[in-house]
Amino acid sequence: MINEVMRQTIDGIVQKLPCRDSAVVPALSYIQKENGYISESDMEDLAIILQFPQSRIFSAASFYSMLKLRPKGKYHIQVCTNVSCSLLETESLIDYISGKLGIGSGESTPDGLFSLESVECLGSCGYAPAMMINTEHYEDLSFEKVDEIFNTIRIKEGN
């Protein structure tokens, strides 16, 4: 839901840009920053504020992978499944992580600790396979390295 303060901030974003079209992605990014993700009602509210059809907001929100339409876990895992990583069997890597966490791509663990997503290139092609957890890059991955990363997180989280 977009509250009055957020609406005023979005109005400010619109005023700084040459046209309302340019404000769609910055406004969606702002909503995500405030709410953690972009809900359907957020998109409906933004369509009213920007005076665009809802379909225009929905299409922009669903196009950019950095915009999240579902709540993310405390640790949001993005596994690259693009060419370089796929050649090094990233598909089995994402299956491995999926099996460890008991969730599929686009899902979160019931405790909200982890969410998993398959994404396009993370810019680490020379060090494939690669993944990110929140803003941290992990490269040259193997099942053993993934186990070490998750063990570190579980120790940090006390479970």
Ligand code: FES
């Ligand atoms: S293809 Fe995986 S990081 Fe570029």
